[in-house]
Amino acid sequence: MLIVMRHGATEAEIQKVVAVIKEMGYQARPMPGAQRTAVGLVGNDGRVDASRLEGLAGVQEVIHVSKPYKQVSREWKVEPTVVRLAGAGGGGGGGGVTVGGTEVVAIAGPCSVESEKQIVTAAQQVREAGAVILRGGAWKPRSSPYSFQGLGRPGLKLLARAREESGLLICTEAMDAEGVRWVTEVADIVQIGARNMQNYSLLKAAGRCGKPILLKRGLSATVTELLLSAEYILAEGNQDVILCERGIRGFDPTTRNVFDLTAIPVVHKLSHLPIIADPSHGTGLRDKVIPMARAAVAAGADGIMVEVHPDPEQALSDGAQSLFPDQFAQLMREVRVIAEVIGRRVAEPAPVGA
């Protein structure tokens, strides 16, 4: 940490900064410059509260040299984290799927679980095309209290049914600590949605649930904040965190969000955690999902999460951004080749009955 003094800061002001740093238990190293003095804080263990220093007289700004996160960083763990997904019953069809290694995984399915027929059909269709994980919301966070909010616990049962039928792994969202308990009973991956990325009560519950977590980037979250939210989960003892880029807020109303694919190589450099991309929410428009899913894999994503609905025109939510099943199949064919260009391969579902 570097405390930059104002041009013309007095010696007394500099000494006060030095004294406060020492009082906080660190070493202070003043560095006079041509235009102003800076004071280095040495020994930063990631717990220094800059706020106290920022407010001192004569201080112009405090510059963070160390990253504020710890366990999620590449410096803490150089090797990439490979999340191993255990199929239900310990040894099911999805038992061999990994996220963060050489495989690129496809997570696909409808926005929300609507009926047994819908979710089972969707599961079979996306499996056929090459997905290994089924997505589908039992609880849906919606901006309006009057929009469809999901089936709730009955939706979880339908997901379990779809897993039995298809052999796919299940990824579904929990919206509060109570929901984490319910979701954990059924899901192979517990999703934390973008709106809840800084819901710390929920993050702590996720950290203690014993299942891998899919943590979506908040609409206005920096990569640093995304990693700090993941740090909450690791700090509770859960190492199996998969990050997800799903679009950030931008100024252009042409697309729902700005799909920030550069976050993928950025995260890979700063952290050992895997990161996937969700072009359905990232763009909000069906005909943009296919090119941007390809782009995500070309950028190095560890997986893609795509909304696919057996009949998008009848969907209860997000119909306009859901792919038709045959569009998804075409996408998977393209994505397989692109993965190979960069030395990876798309994870394939186990043969039915395996």
Add this chain to the structure above:
Amino acid sequence: MLIVMRHGATEAEIQKVVAVIKEMGYQARPMPGAQRTAVGLVGNDGRVDASRLEGLAGVQEVIHVSKPYKQVSREWKVEPTVVRLAGAGGGGGGGGVTVGGTEVVAIAGPCSVESEKQIVTAAQQVREAGAVILRGGAWKPRSSPYSFQGLGRPGLKLLARAREESGLLICTEAMDAEGVRWVTEVADIVQIGARNMQNYSLLKAAGRCGKPILLKRGLSATVTELLLSAEYILAEGNQDVILCERGIRGFDPTTRNVFDLTAIPVVHKLSHLPIIADPSHGTGLRDKVIPMARAAVAAGADGIMVEVHPDPEQALSDGAQSLFPDQFAQLMREVRVIAEVIGRRVAEPAPVGA
């Protein structure tokens, strides 16, 4: 709602849109234009899911003519909502304070409750200067799991103690449904923080808690989304919602946030709910708090929320944006005159012992 067809959309595509609208229970009114046809959806009750229409063949875009919120809108209720704050014990010092009428209220105090001495001293100091409500967090949402997270329930007891000593009303934050129950026992206003603006489980709990709610605007929330989150609270039966502008995410690192004061007249036009402004979080810098608090009142805010600490240099959180008590007193003097310019007056604390 207006469904705009693409240039060159076929008659069959237009008829499909008309049919779907009718199937959804509304009237459809096609309007051929010079360049393209649009189809008006008449009878929108605020529950139409545009997504189903957006995905139909030949549709270029769906334009929302009606607002997606209902009970929070000026059209639902023309008269401004005046939130009446009942002092503890029914008739205490704060019993007469209102938010949203002609009065402008000052909410002030430290970022977080640190000790009895700190919070009681702060309460007395801000009361002396003219605040009628004490702020102070018992639970603090922090980006890093390693930062000070607040005293928790013991902090609530200290707030109760400060109220007894000062006669001020109490405003403090709840971070989950369990927290709402605890906070409700002590606080006169339950705060929902910016990071939780779209934590719907929390909003629903707030809607059922029986106390006025202070709902802070999320970092990347549009005014429409802020109003929709308020709608969640009203939909549960709680009409006493005070909104709060506290800065939105921007691209310039010079200030922590962009303090969007225009949101104040915008909310006043769209909604009957009161809105206050928090220049401490809005700017993140002590020397910007005073001019921007004045600006907030000049823009028509129903109140200001300001961080004041007896000794900012020793604060456990947000020290750099906390005012010294004498700065706050000076601010209150300026704000009183500005309020009068626009036909309002600053609410004054009841005489001690009243």
Add this chain to the structure above:
Amino acid sequence: MLIVMRHGATEAEIQKVVAVIKEMGYQARPMPGAQRTAVGLVGNDGRVDASRLEGLAGVQEVIHVSKPYKQVSREWKVEPTVVRLAGAGGGGGGGGVTVGGTEVVAIAGPCSVESEKQIVTAAQQVREAGAVILRGGAWKPRSSPYSFQGLGRPGLKLLARAREESGLLICTEAMDAEGVRWVTEVADIVQIGARNMQNYSLLKAAGRCGKPILLKRGLSATVTELLLSAEYILAEGNQDVILCERGIRGFDPTTRNVFDLTAIPVVHKLSHLPIIADPSHGTGLRDKVIPMARAAVAAGADGIMVEVHPDPEQALSDGAQSLFPDQFAQLMREVRVIAEVIGRRVAEPAPVGA
């Protein structure tokens, strides 16, 4: 400047950084830290190109401790710049107006010059209400090539006519170097618009034109970039630069722009140049102009720039954000009181015939 090395950077990499700094003519000061080494660059004269250092092996990031601008900074000149506006003919009605001292100036008038009657009437109306400078565009930068682009040179003649009739000073925009020559013949202040804030050919021409410059902040410009653009003008020898906040790009379509009033105290701290605010473009909505103009003065703006049209419903451009003359008169009454609260006073036009 501080060059932060990656955790685990080798000694050779650190020495290479030291060597390059020396080769560039500065001193290098390595500082080993708990987690990584940083190398201070001492002697930075504002001309160091960080890019060369950023690309070296082992470098994590380069942190700018010194500001990149020079002559516009408070450190270069502590006293605020007071721009003295000389009336045409040396001693006209506006001869005594200053921007950046204790006075708060009002610049008002229509978006564009449309006819002699329109501009002369507008001049008389805004003068009556208390403006000292008339605004009005002869050239209008418009997003669409098919929108009204202004009257051009004939518009300048009409502005000259309005000055004769009203005694007001004239502020009008130039869009290229040739336009600067024409505008300089007539205007008392040459305006550079937001879209041209980084049009460096234009900035250099403005720096050599011999008239005060009003430099508007670009839609996505940081305060640092605004100050760097002003530096281009000062570097050509023109000290009389007035900055203008006029709204930045944001994510909420409710208002045209985000009116970033915090930029006012921020600029006042970093620079000696005066800064005014334009709530008409800042909000884009007539009924938001009045509260936000009040807020700008409360935040410490050295002036306000407001669109006023004799008949807004007939305006050829920006009608929806132009005030009616009587609204402007009411605004000026409110603004006079607010200016006094913070120890300033609104500049009044000289008596007619003075």
Add this chain to the structure above:
Amino acid sequence: MLIVMRHGATEAEIQKVVAVIKEMGYQARPMPGAQRTAVGLVGNDGRVDASRLEGLAGVQEVIHVSKPYKQVSREWKVEPTVVRLAGAGGGGGGGGVTVGGTEVVAIAGPCSVESEKQIVTAAQQVREAGAVILRGGAWKPRSSPYSFQGLGRPGLKLLARAREESGLLICTEAMDAEGVRWVTEVADIVQIGARNMQNYSLLKAAGRCGKPILLKRGLSATVTELLLSAEYILAEGNQDVILCERGIRGFDPTTRNVFDLTAIPVVHKLSHLPIIADPSHGTGLRDKVIPMARAAVAAGADGIMVEVHPDPEQALSDGAQSLFPDQFAQLMREVRVIAEVIGRRVAEPAPVGA
């Protein structure tokens, strides 16, 4: 265009809107709705000024149904524009290159022209790897007046020299109308930089220069604004416009810009003009350029523009985002395969001496 009236707008207010629309020469079609009335404006030829209607009493908002641009739209011209690049001397090495057809072109070279040796070496290196067009700035728009501003006209001569040596086509930037004249003498493509995207004097000069134009998206430009700026060029008679996504302003300081690759399929849908992507400026970081260049091609870009320097550590500008020549060669190998996945192929330079 749809004029939405406020809830409770009077019949007189609605009739006034109808009257103004007719006075403007269009048809008005009132549509009473459940909550409010809307008035359709029929016959919009793209020249309607909404501002006049927005300001009328009782009007809530004006919704644009038609696109504001014309000649650049898909509706004006369904077939994609294929820009044919004529080599200097009519028949040189680049004579057969096209942008916007099935070929994907690579434009590569240093940020700025520094010396004959540097630019000729760079040209040979990027040609070897597979680029068909050489980039390199003779004039450089720099935020600071103290940064290297380019060699100016002597730089153009060096570019001509590099073309002779390598057979590559030349793309270089012009910063004002005078610069357009000079650049046109040498360049095969005249570049308009991001900061000048709304410099209308420059756009008009570009529209009359007789050479293909590369128009970069401004930092805070919406896609609509980018297309409107292109419309300025087409309106002057120049159809050969290539758009370029190069990153937009975002809130996360981790990368210089947000590289908005979704703009590629968005532009392809709205317009017939080709669009390429510049990952060097889009990300600002060398190790992000390669994955994001791959992603751009996977997303459907008609080309990529990449900064490559023979010795990035010695570059006078943008060294940290310039690729080493062997990195660029590796990138080209990967990009060739990805292009084929989506039915395209990378344009190859003509054999030397052809």
